[in-house]
Amino acid sequence: MAEVETSSISTTDTELLSDVSSPERLSRWPPGIFPMPTFAYEVELKLREGNTAFERNGKCLQLSRDQKHDILEKLAATIYSFKAYPNDRELSKAAEALVSKHPCLKELGSETGWYGWKNSIKYKMGNYRTKLRRAGCQDVIVNAGKISRSNPENEPSHSNLKRPKRAEVNFLPDFPKGQDLASLERQRLEIIHEVQKTEKTLPLIDRMMQTTFALRRQEVVTNSPPVRDILERWPALCLESQVYAEFQRITNQNLPNIFYEELDRHTLRLMTLYRQRASKTGKTSDALADILRIHDLQDQQDVHTRHTTVLYALPVLLCEDVSGFFKTCRVEDSDEPDVGDAPVAILTAVSDNTEKPIHFNPIKISIVH
Incomplete structure (x- = not known):
């Protein structure tokens, strides 16, 4: 289950935070006119x-x-x-x-x-x-070793190139100054040890995750490991703060801000689409009608209520089976919730026994993996 982020920090840890190398690229491709450099x-x-x-x-x-x-x-x-x-x-x-x-x-x-x-x-x-x-x-x-006069049997020069995806800015940075594979591997093991603590030093974890970013990207780009393997080697990525931080390191963009900005942009149109579909007949229409009925019964319908409705109803509209992804349990239950074989699931802890397709006031929401 996703970890609860509790933190402690000492003076020594604060001093270590100042020794963090920044990613090589701090800017995305300029959206307007390309900036001209100053020539000789x-x-x-x-x-x-x-x-x-x-x-x-x-x-x-x-x-x-x-x-x-x-x-x-x-x-x-x-x-x-x-x-x-x-x-x-x-x-x-x-x-x-x-x-x-x-x-x-x-x-x-x-x-x-x-x-x-x-x-x-x-x-x-x-x-x-x-x-x-x-x-x-x-x-x-990373794209070296292509065909040449001395190596005519190698891959063609334009095949299987490892390039940044559209949103990636820091694709494969060099190791920080003074760091090598061995020193970064030691820090990786320190991260695992720190994440396992009940009282985590979150700023220290963030500092070490920043320093080891180049090693992590090297593993992802060159080996393309499964997500499960990445999380085993880098358990700090199970922390919400580090998911946001890693997205920032790769794209130089704030994940929550971008997500909610785009969600707000589409919310009204999606709600209209849901209501149009719910007015018809069929299994999907009935499921959407149940979600919208509970939405309309809420005493307070603010932006959070609309966000919840839009996100829960979207897979229903797309006819996606998310029964293994969205899981619900009672907060009083002492037994470990059953999430089946799902590699990742959203677990919602509620206080009542009522079976609902959507919950607007959960006690807790966790990511289970």
């Missing part, structure tokens, strides 16, 4: 003169090989700070932003004025990843 001083002067001349007579700037190299190198580093493997649309955004800020770099005869720049940035990103791979960067080393 000589290049900035050249671009300023070129932009002035372009405004006067529409003359494009001719760059030297070194100047173009500096622009592409700085752009590649900036792009990598957001994403190691940008897609075609994102590369186009970067090239468009470059020409928009420095119109003297427009390409004559090009429909967009920046298509050639996009291709140059694309190839430079490949070269930049190669440099990082040789330097030992785990984010790109």
Whole structure:
């Protein structure tokens, strides 16, 4: 059953918290205009003169090989700070932003004025990843060992690439400074020991989970273990606070805020859809009608009541069997609740014996795994 988070903290633990390494990427891909980096001083002067001349007579700037190299190198580093493997649309955004800020770099005869720049940035990103791979960067080393002249039997270069999913920002960070596989493994064992305590030192657990984040991501990305194996090796992920923290580490986003924001956005439309379906006949309609009837009988119908109704009714609408997922028990029962063979279940503890399809005022809700 999910652990109850009780915490204690000492002065020594507080001091340890200041020695936590931050993830490599602190920002997601910018939603608006791609931010231009500052180029070398000589290049900035050249671009300023070129932009002035372009405004006067529409003359494009001719760059030297070194100047173009500096622009592409700085752009590649900036792009990598957001994403190691940008897609075609994102590369186009970067090239468009470059020409928009420095119109003297427009390409004559090009429909967009920046298509050639996009291709140059694309190839430079490949070269930049190669440099990082040789330097030992785990984010790109994971995709090493592809086909080459010396290894013609290896995988094709574009097959089975391990890339971040859409929401992932910190996909495979390097180990923190001063840490190696052995030291991080020792901290992993310390986390297990700390989680098993009745009085857990939650800030200390958070500090060690932050430090061992790179090791955890290495295991997940390279080995793709089952969830059960991950939880056995990292039991702190059974704590609610660490579920939120891990989501923050990977995506740089607050999980509860995002979830409830999206839930609020769809609640009214879902409630309308439930009522429309409940007015018809059929097994699904009857189940929805029972849930809505209990919802309407509540003395106080606030945002929490609506959230509960929407979440309970959604699998019913989708005709999903969640009998093994949603479990109910009486809080007075001393026996361990029977959750069957379900790998994960939501256990709701209530104070009455009434069988209901939904409970709005439970005594306790736990995650059982």
